[in-house]
Amino acid sequence: MLLRNVFWKTVRDLRWPTFWVGLGMGAMTGYFALLYPTYSKLFDLDSMLAKMGPAAKLLGAGGDASSLIGFLHIELFSMILPALIVAFAAGMASGFTAGEESRGTIDVLLSYPVSRRRIVLEKSAAVFLACLVAAAAVWAFAMAGAAASSTALPPDRLAEALAMLVLLGLAFGAIALAISAATGNRAAAIGVAVAVMVVMYLVDALAAVVDGLNTIRPLSLFRYYLGNDPLRNGLSFSDAAVLAAVAAVFLVTSLVAFERRDLAA
Secondary structure: OHHHOHHHHHHHHHHHHHHHHHHHHHHHHHHHHHHHHHHHHHOOHHHHHHHHOHHHHHOOOOOOOOOHHHHHHHHHHOOHHHHHHHHHHHHHHHHHHHHHHHHOOHHHHHOOOOOHHHHHHHHHHHHHHHHHHHHHHHHHHHHHHHHHOOOOOOHHHHHHHHHHHHHHHHHHHHHHHHHHHHHOOHHHHHHHHHHHHHHHHHHHHHOOOOHHHHHOHHHOOHHHHOOOOHHHHOOOHHHHHHHHHHHHHHHHHHHHHHHHOOOOO
């Protein structure tokens, strides 16, 4: 029975949110890839960034825009795509426990012959799959846009940057899941995860212009997300390991918290 298989039941429930998120992120990336040659002819993008000075770094616009890779980094990968994937992962993960409680369906879910641990693990696996599907859509649309505009875009570098994007989303999703499992409050789970993301982003961005923040920059997950600039240099396994470790730690925290929660009320 489908309802007894938590993973496939969750995959089924997430199919439309995943479709729309993947379509939106992918279409946006493909649009920028398609129109990059037009933008580069109409505007001297590097000159514009130079005139912005330190403000460009605050907006995550480091590097140059003389290539599609640099353009995508500035326009999408530095801020917009991370915000979307984090909101998606945190929103989905926070609903797995707190959402079930608020809807009054947690008792029905737990009445099936599945453990609390299995519920958390299989639902988390479904979020991982959903993030991968969304990232694959971004890759496909971006490559199609680049091909249509006859612009070079290394498929392997794009895939590696998207892998880091998925890990970033999973890390914040795990944070939201841990808060959800511990408190049963979905709004708090999403709010805290998004707030932490904003603070970490600002710390990482401001560290480029405020030397005093360099001491706490390693605490920002954005330092590991694009610190090695995977769009240009490829995936850093050490940075990827940090993001994966954060996701794993908070997933374990979720397991422990949900096991110990008294859901009788």
